[in-house]
Amino acid sequence: MIKHCYIHIPFCKTICSYCDFCKQFYDSQKVKEYLKNLREEIERDYQGEEMDTIYIGGGTPTCLSLEELKELMDILSLIHKSHNTEITIEGNVETISKEKLVLFKQYGINRISLGIESINENHLRFLERNHTKEQIQKTIQMIRKEGFHNLNLDLIYAIPGETIEEVQEDLDFLLSLQPEHISTYSLMIEDHTKLKIQGVKPIAEETDEEMYSLITSYLKEKGYIHYEISNFSKKGYESKHNIGYWKNEEYYGFGCGASSYKDSIRKTNTRSLTNYPKGNLLEREEVTESDKIEYEILLNLRLLEGISLSDFEEKYQMPLKDLYNYQQLVEQGLLIEEENHLRVPEEKIYVSNEIIVKLLQSKKEI
Ligand code: SF4
The missing domain is CATH 3.20.20.70 (Aldolase class I)
Incomplete structure (x- = not known):
């Protein structure tokens, strides 16, 4: 909801x-x-x-x-x-x-x-x-x-x-x-x-x-x-x-240029004031289950507390570790797994984008 x-x-x-x-x-x-x-x-x-x-x-x-x-x-x-x-x-x-x-x-x-x-x-x-x-x-x-x-x-x-x-x-x-x-x-x-x-x-x-x-x-x-x-x-x-x-929840976006995420569709209204009343869109993306998981990781890892592993498992019916081979990144000190969360260490948050890319690249073949 x-x-x-x-x-x-x-x-x-x-x-x-x-x-x-x-x-x-x-x-x-x-x-x-x-x-x-x-x-x-x-x-x-x-x-x-x-x-x-x-x-x-x-x-x-x-x-x-x-x-x-x-x-x-x-x-x-x-x-x-x-x-x-x-x-x-x-x-x-x-x-x-x-x-x-x-x-x-x-x-x-x-x-x-x-x-x-x-x-x-x-x-x-x-x-x-x-x-x-x-x-x-x-x-x-x-x-x-x-x-x-x-x-x-x-x-x-x-x-x-x-x-x-x-x-x-x-x-x-x-x-x-x-x-x-x-x-x-x-x-x-x-x-x-x-x-x-x-x-x-x-x-x-x-x-x-x-x-x-x-x-x-x-x-x-x-x-x-x-x-x-x-x-x-x-x-x-x-x-x-x-x-x-950041928790990848759905939201309405009303107005010119506003983005929304609803019913697995991410869309952005036109930025043109003239076209806005016609309901024109700037972009529209149907979010598949695998996209949803990527967004979930990308967005949650912006937060210092990181991603909740139990919430992830409940939402996607699968543990994150079954989908991504992130253990190596934990061993390298690029991620920390503790208290049911996976997070980027604070001293590395400045380069979190690079770490997230590595995490997404560790996706397992299922
Ligand atoms: S011009 Fe842009 S940055 Fe400046 S106040 Fe307006 S929206 Fe904000």
Whole structure:
């Protein structure tokens, strides 16, 4: 049974130089039309299940006007939730107001995720983000005052020209805000972004690794749990929504560019606002049993706790060791098998992709 739902709002007031998400400039006429189409999609495809998590991402959902957000909240009311459903909205500090926060509270939103990315003025300019340190502090004070106790802040590192000391400064600033959750992203120069077109090259691999190592050790020292490759939280504040993805659970995805996984089909809606009402898809994949197992491994091994061997056996009616010859990787110290879990050792999590590939290659002939 589906327990997770993602809703995409593809509008932003400004476009960041590194962005390859499904987004476009805010335009009130387009928002109006989009919300109408979003409502229709949910009315058509949602089957009434009670959700454990709902995630409103973007784009910048908070850049919608108060009236537009009221309409979005009304659409959200179509989806059943319980008193402890985790409901997240993404936003940026420039577009949050007291009135919007009051509205979110009224509709049961209980988690806010803000793209802070950096506080270094040069790097913010490079990323084309417009906020200041003071704005961040003021907005977070307002968020706390309105009674939100589950706050995620995003950090971007490995920005060309960035030094390890600057990453440390960003971390210190983030920590001073005492968020319950921190998501970190190594800057990727993705195709079709302004940075790619400008020919910007990524930072050296060793510097990236050094920054990653600083981030993980420093956040752990400050009491955060490193629970997924790039995610850290205070105890009990792990993102339930993202854990659903990493545990390979099914989910709805509504909106332009949104992905869903339902009835063994993974699909992604078109990124075109014009084609979205026609129900066009960007991709569609029928997930076979063997694909499901590969996803199960790939996704679960992103989590520091790894994959539960008993859950795997219950789900697929076969022990993982009967399908993959991973003992050799355990002997080489690339995987650890203990307490009913198979996991990547924390000191090797930076190269977990390579380890996962080796694990998948150890598949037995049955
Ligand atoms: S705010 Fe987010 S979605 Fe919008 S342009 Fe920047 S990175 Fe992309």
